[in-house]
Amino acid sequence: MFGPPSPLSKSRLRGSLQSRRLSPRGSPRHRSPAGEGKVSFGLPNEVVSPRFRSKPAPIKLEEEAFPPESSSPKRATSQTPPAKEWNPETEARVQVLCASPASGAATPSFAVLPPHLPDGVYRSISVASTVQSSESVIVKEPGDDSSLVSAAHAAALAAAAEAMRQEAAKASTARQQLEDQSRRLEAQLAATSQILQPLLSPHVQQVIHTNQPSKHFAVPRINPPAQVLRAAHGYAAPKASVRMVHRVSVPPRVVNQVVSPKHVISLPEAEQANCGPQEDVDMTRDQQMTSTSSSVGVQTSPAQPTREALAEQEVQDLARKQIQEATDIASRDVQGTPSLKEVKEGRDLLRQAIAKGRAAGLPEEELARSEQHRRRLHNLYQDLKGQLRVYCRVRPLNAKEKRIGDKEAMRVVDGTTLEVRSTGDIFEFDGIFGSSESQADVFEDCSDLAQSAMDGQSVTVFCYGITGAGKTYTMYGTPEEDGLAQRMFGELFAQVDTIPQANVTIMGSMMELYNNYLVDLLRPIDWQGRQNPPLSLKLDKSGTVQVEGLAREPAKDPEELKAVFQRGLEQRSVAENAMNAESSRSHVIFTVFLTQDVISQQGGVERITSKLHFCDLGGCERLKKTEVEQDRDRRLEAIEINKSLSALGDVIEAIAKKRKYIPYRNHKLTQLLQDALGGNAKALMYVNCSPAQSSIKETVTALKLANRAKRIVNQPWESPTSPRRPAPER
Numbered sequence: 195m196f197g198p199p200s201p202l203s204k205s206r207l208r209g210s211l212q213s214r215r216l217s218p219r220g221s222p223r224h225r226s227p228a229g230e231g232k233v234s235f236g237l238p239n240e241v242v243s244p245r246f247r248s249k250p251a252p253i254k255l256e257e258e259a260f261p262p263e264s265s266s267p268k269r270a271t272s273q274t275p276p277a278k279e280w281n282p283e284t285e286a287r288v289q290v291l292c293a294s295p296a297s298g299a300a301t302p303s304f305a306v307l308p309p310h311l312p313d314g315v316y317r318s319i320s321v322a323s324t325v326q327s328s329e330s331v332i333v334k335e336p337g338d339d340s341s342l343v344s345a346a347h348a349a350a351l352a353a354a355a356e357a358m359r360q361e362a363a364k365a366s367t368a369r370q371q372l373e374d375q376s377r378r379l380e381a382q383l384a385a386t387s388q389i390l391q392p393l394l395s396p397h398v399q400q401v402i403h404t405n406q407p408s409k410h411f412a413v414p415r416i417n418p419p420a421q422v423l424r425a426a427h428g429y430a431a432p433k434a435s436v437r438m439v440h441r442v443s444v445p446p447r448v449v450n451q452v453v454s455p456k457h458v459i460s461l462p463e464a465e466q467a468n469c470g471p472q473e474d475v476d477m478t479r480d481q482q483m484t485s486t487s488s489s490v491g492v493q494t495s496p497a498q499p500t501r502e503a504l505a506e507q508e509v510q511d512l513a514r515k516q517i518q519e520a521t522d523i524a525s526r527d528v529q530g531t532p533s534l535k536e537v538k539e540g541r542d543l544l545r546q547a548i549a550k551g552r553a554a555g556l557p558e559e560e561l562a563r564s565e566q567h568r569r570r571l572h573n574l575y576q577d578l579k580g581q582l583r584v585y586c587r588v589r590p591l592n593a594k595e596k597r598i599g600d601k602e603a604m605r606v607v608d609g610t611t612l613e614v615r616s617t618g619d620i621f622e623f624d625g626i627f628g629s630s631e632s633q634a635d636v637f638e639d640c641s642d643l644a645q646s647a648m649d650g651q652s653v654t655v656f657c658y659g660i661t662g663a664g665k666t667y668t669m670y671g672t673p674e675e676d677g678l679a680q681r682m683f684g685e686l687f688a689q690v691d692t693i694p695q696a697n698v699t700i701m702g703s704m705m706e707l708y709n710n711y712l713v714d715l716l717r718p719i720d721w722q723g724r725q726n727p728p729l730s731l732k733l734d735k736s737g738t739v740q741v742e743g744l745a746r747e748p749a750k751d752p753e754e755l756k757a758v759f760q761r762g763l764e765q766r767s768v769a770e771n772a773m774n775a776e777s778s779r780s781h782v783i784f785t786v787f788l789t790q791d792v793i794s795q796q797g798g799v800e801r802i803t804s805k806l807h808f809c810d811l812g813g814c815e816r817l818k819k820t821e822v823e824q825d826r827d828r829r830l831e832a833i834e835i836n837k838s839l840s841a842l843g844d845v846i847e848a849i850a851k852k853r854k855y856i857p858y859r860n861h862k863l864t865q866l867l868q869d870a871l872g873g874n875a876k877a878l879m880y881v882n883c884s885p886a887q888s889s890i891k892e893t894v895t896a897l898k899l900a901n902r903a904k905r906i907v908n909q910p911w912e913s914p915t916s917p918r919r920p921a922p923e924r
């Protein structure tokens with residue numbers, strides 16, 4: 195209905211506006227010269243509010259309200275620009291008073307404007323309705339010769355005026371509401387102030403900008419860090435509980451009523467003041483928060499979720515979705531008789547989804563079901579790979595062997611096949627490591643078992659072979675390069691770190707089995723290499739082997755566990771000297787005990803316990819007849835070693851052939867490892883070989899025993915948290 199504003203010259207406008215005031219009735223500007231066709235209008239005096247009449251407001255131009263005409267719009271300034279004379283011949287003038295709710299200066303007056311308005315008024319009205327500030331004056335374009343408005347035009351103008359009046363009424367209501375709100379705030383602040391009074395320093399009670407148009411009321415915040423205070427105020431608060439302020443803008447009236455005059459200081463003063471130590475307030479932050487909010491009884495509206503909370507929620511929802519998808523895929527993949535690859539993919543997918551869920555902050559009880567599923571898949575994967583896996587590692591010829599011109603009698607055919615050149619024997623293992631392969635390569639396939647141990651399965655790593663074949667090197671490495679055990683310690687703690695709320699206890703123990711006698715390598719020994727009380731083995735009701743009297747040392751990180759193990763190795767050499775033993779004729783077992791409290795689906799706590807054994811087995815070669823006859827001690831050692839290794843072979847074979855009777859009791863070594871062989875346990879055996887032709891006979895014997903061990907069958911999966919079923923024994 196209203197057309198766009200005329201493209202007026204701003205400089206001309208400014209000139210006209212500056213020279214214009216709300217003029218009294220009968221002023222020359224109020225009436226246009228008759229018959230000229232150019233009419234100018236001023237507001238009649240009776241329609242101007244009394245406030246205006248007594249003190250006419252200066253007319254300002256709000257240029258932003260007009261469409262830009264030139265590229266460099268000019269702003270009206272306080273300086274008076276040169277006044278431009280109004281030419282009634284060429285200009286029709288209209289004054290439009292807009293009542294601004296912000297200023298509250300005037301009420302709308304359009305309805306009472308004279309009916310004889312030129313066309314330009316409509317454009318003016320349109321412009322005026324977009325003007326946000328107090329007054330505007332619109333000038334009719336020169337050359338517009340429509341002189342009088344029709345009655346319809348006048349009615350339209352009146353309607354526009356009515357609309358503006360309604361807007362003003364709305365603004366007034368809004369203002370009223372604001373005032374009410376401000377009064378409520380005032381009451382709340384007064385109450386808060388009363389409560390906080392005892393907690394505030396006498397120096398900084400409340401910090402207020404007294405001379406600023408927008409006043410600030412200081413609301414205390416609890417316990418800011420000392421360094422922040424030091425930076426801000428140059429002092430540190432010893433135990434002060436209330437120091438920093440959050441500023442909340444409130445109407446000046448409210449501030450003045452809330453804060454007593456003696457506490458009103460300007461902000462710069464407050465910042466510069468060396469406030470010194472404050473009174474100690476013996477309340478915790480939480481207590482203060484509680485007491486403040488409860489005693490004040492502040493009416494708070496329900497907390498709106500912040501943008502961060504919404505983003506977090508979104509991430510969590512996405513993580514939930516991914517876990518569900520991964521679970522579905524994994525379940526589908528492992529139906530029927532899944533391949534190793536399918537199980538691995540399902541497990542990895544679920545593992546990643548759970549890790550993302552943890553990172554997104556999903557609670558452990560929500561992840562418990564997926565975790566259980568992931569454990570199941572991991573266990574299935576390990577079982578499919580082989581519950582007992584046997585690897586062969588061939589070391590390089592050593593300096594002595596090279597010196598005597600020994601030949602290499604072994605050939606690694608491929609990753610799983612080994613050939614003995616001289617005899618033509620072929621041995622198949624789960625993996626063969628040649629002389630060039632590093633400790634890291636050997637560890638690669640072993641690292642997954644750290645997860646099995648964390649999931650509650652017992653894990654045993656054996657190193658087996660003839661003297662000097664590289665068992666100790668493989669298991670414990672050298673000072674320069676970690677062996678399997680140290681690498682596994684690192685992996686275990688890395689697993690622990692992936693579960694933020696995990697309550698895991700890791701402890702280490704170390705013992706030596708020499709001539710069927712168990713020695714605790716973490717406890718002192720007497721001159722004969724004995725301990726009092728001696729260690730004894732017991733099988734508890736859950737089928738777990740207990741070594742009574744064995745010291746367990748807690749470890750918080752891999753380094754601490756390595757230190758425990760190092761101490762055990764040192765004690766071992768002391769024991770050997772005392773017992774006149776030969777190192778290769780004893781078994782050394784380092785055990786890591788894991789206890790983990792996991793959150794169940796119902797939110798309760800489930801305890802998972804497991805053991806990780808590292809067994810460096812004694813050399814398996816037979817002594818030459820002459821040596822045995824000459825040295826009684828060496829003979830006894832050899833007999834004992836052979837007995838233990840043969841007992842181990844029997845147990846492995848019995849498990850492999852699914853016999854009802856598993857002869858664990860035949861030797862202390864098998865008794866000790868009863869809960870780590872068969873059942874749900876996992877075992878890795880590394881058979882270490884010398885490649886030398888000179889020791890090929892003993893090497894082949896060791897390889898045959900290892901080959902026999904490989905045939906252990908898998909057992910069905912059991913929950914890691916269910917009591918371990920003892921392996922059958924008659």
Ligand SMILES: Nc1ncnc2c1ncn2[C@@H]1O[C@H](COP(=O)(O)OP(=O)(O)OP(=O)(O)O)[C@@H](O)[C@H]1O
Pocket residue numbers: 588589590592629659660661662663664665666667668777778812813882
């Ligand atoms: N894969 C290998 N690469 C390089 N050197 C090796 C390797 N395996 C073993 N050795 C070296 O061979 C020597 C004998 O190894 P190690 O002491 O581990 O044998 P062992 O089987 O434990 O002997 P024992 O039964 O007497 O304890 C060591 O000097 C070791 O550093």
